[in-house]
Amino acid sequence: MLSSKDSRGKEEFSRGFRAFPPIPISLIHSLHSAGFPLSVKTGKPVHRKLRKELRDKWICDICTNPRKEDVGDESDSSESVPDEELDADTSENLNNNVKRLLGKFKDFEKRFKTMKRSMDFFNENFEEMKTAIVKIKEDMQEVMKINENLRKENENLRSEVQDLKYITNDLQQAALSINAKDGGSTPWKHYICQRGRTTTRKPELSDGLKLIDVKIDKHVVRGRSTTLECLFDLQGETLYSVKWYKDGHEFYRYVPQELPPAQHFVVPGIHVDLENSTDVQVKLMALELVSSGKYRCEVSAEAPSFQTVSAHGDMQVVALPEQGPTISGGRPRYQVGEHVNLNCTSGPSQPPTHLQWYINGSPANSSHLRGPHTRKDAAGLAVTTLGLEFRVERRHFRKGDLKLKCLASIATVYWNSNEESVEGDRPQRPPALEVKDNPPYPSRADRVLVSTVSSGVYSRCSLVHIISLLIVVLLRS
Numbered sequence: 001m002l003s004s005k006d007s008r009g010k011e012e013f014s015r016g017f018r019a020f021p022p023i024p025i026s027l028i029h030s031l032h033s034a035g036f037p038l039s040v041k042t043g044k045p046v047h048r049k050l051r052k053e054l055r056d057k058w059i060c061d062i063c064t065n066p067r068k069e070d071v072g073d074e075s076d077s078s079e080s081v082p083d084e085e086l087d088a089d090t091s092e093n094l095n096n097n098v099k100r101l102l103g104k105f106k107d108f109e110k111r112f113k114t115m116k117r118s119m120d121f122f123n124e125n126f127e128e129m130k131t132a133i134v135k136i137k138e139d140m141q142e143v144m145k146i147n148e149n150l151r152k153e154n155e156n157l158r159s160e161v162q163d164l165k166y167i168t169n170d171l172q173q174a175a176l177s178i179n180a181k182d183g184g185s186t187p188w189k190h191y192i193c194q195r196g197r198t199t200t201r202k203p204e205l206s207d208g209l210k211l212i213d214v215k216i217d218k219h220v221v222r223g224r225s226t227t228l229e230c231l232f233d234l235q236g237e238t239l240y241s242v243k244w245y246k247d248g249h250e251f252y253r254y255v256p257q258e259l260p261p262a263q264h265f266v267v268p269g270i271h272v273d274l275e276n277s278t279d280v281q282v283k284l285m286a287l288e289l290v291s292s293g294k295y296r297c298e299v300s301a302e303a304p305s306f307q308t309v310s311a312h313g314d315m316q317v318v319a320l321p322e323q324g325p326t327i328s329g330g331r332p333r334y335q336v337g338e339h340v341n342l343n344c345t346s347g348p349s350q351p352p353t354h355l356q357w358y359i360n361g362s363p364a365n366s367s368h369l370r371g372p373h374t375r376k377d378a379a380g381l382a383v384t385t386l387g388l389e390f391r392v393e394r395r396h397f398r399k400g401d402l403k404l405k406c407l408a409s410i411a412t413v414y415w416n417s418n419e420e421s422v423e424g425d426r427p428q429r430p431p432a433l434e435v436k437d438n439p440p441y442p443s444r445a446d447r448v449l450v451s452t453v454s455s456g457v458y459s460r461c462s463l464v465h466i467i468s469l470l471i472v473v474l475l476r477s
């Protein structure tokens with residue numbers, strides 16, 4: 001008979017063995033024949049943890065020394081398998097199978113513990129990881145902003161360096177020009193304005209490439225087109241290229257050796273008409289507000305001189321108001337001593353509209369002006385308001401009227417005005433003269449009444465008629 005200790009050990013082994021996945025029925029028969037009290041329950045073993053003590057102390061002993069008397073299991077007698085004798089090979093195979101299963105179980109247990117530690121670590125550090133990820137996103141956004149600012153600064157610096165390069169080149173050409181003229185003092189560069197176009201003239205060199213002038217419209221209405229002109233004299237040199245830049249970005253290039261010779265590059269606000277563009281002019285279409293900026297022409301010669309000349313000018317695209325200026329706050333009549341307080345408001349425009357008040361055709365004194373005040377509308381255009389405030393004096397009325405005009409203008413491309421005429425309102429005067437007489441006989445000149453109107457002009461009677469009537473009255477008396 002088995003001792004209580006052996007029985008308890010076998011029971012624990014039996015419960016632990018059921019923790020494995022379902023095994024073939026033949027293996028169950030073999031285990032039962034070897035002396036294990038196993039119970040078969042329709043392929044549904046109970047999964048429970050196998051105790052370490054049982055594995056280390058009982059497994060090998062039971063597998064290598066099976067005992068038939070230990071087979072019985074009163075609780076599972078109806079389901080037990082009859083005992084059978086096992087030969088040495090079957091017992092060895094059984095031992096190997098059990099050891100292999102135990103090895104797999106140990107490996108599974110290790111992996112489970114490792115996974116459990118990983119899950120515990122993840123749960124403990126999840127909030128910290130989440131906070132760190134949010135911080136990393138914020139830092140990345142800040143880095144992107146800094147990178148964008150650095151890119152803009154780099155572009156500005158590149159444009160300034162390019163301008164400095166051309167200024168240095170111009171100074172060198174000016175020095176050559178002065179030396180060629182035996183030390184003559186001739187200005188090397190000056191600007192003139194013709195019909196609203198900026199012209200930049202370069203020094204006239206005795207030999208080599210020479211830039212005559214560059215013509216750029218200073219103001220152009222939005223939606224219209226303009227032509228940029230770059231006039232030069234090769235003086236025996238071979239033309240290599242003509243390039244146009246806006247704010248340091250190349251948008252047009254003309255190279256005679258290439259096919260096609262003219263090509264354009266994408267720059268915001270620039271739309272080039274290639275069919276009407278050549279080496280000496282570039283036509284821009286459908287100008288926008290972003291088309292405003294600094295335009296530069298660069299002309300380069302072929303080898304061996306590789307000479308380069310350039311000049312630039314500024315162009316501003318203007319958005320005109322759709323309506324003229326409006327005057328508000330006025331009255332149809334004013335008396336001497338009253339205060340005039342008016343506002344003149346322009347329509348939306350870009351750049352802001354310049355406003356000017358006129359009183360009877362003369363510019364208003366600056367002490368009478370209030371503003372101007374500028375605000376932005378929904379489209380980003382400027383709306384300007386200029387106030388006029390002064391005390392009405394007798395000298396302001398000319399022939400009984402006071403004329404107030406507001407003039408709106410933008411550079412040389414827009415003028416519009418609005419004018420209001422105000423009447424003077426003076427208090428009525430008493431009758432100027434009243435003569436009464438009781439003649440002995442009826443007369444048409446019995447009573448003469450002269451009155452004035454508010455404007456101070458006699459009504460229906462001239463001064464000559466009044467004097468005549470007075471003489472008749474005196475003669476009768």
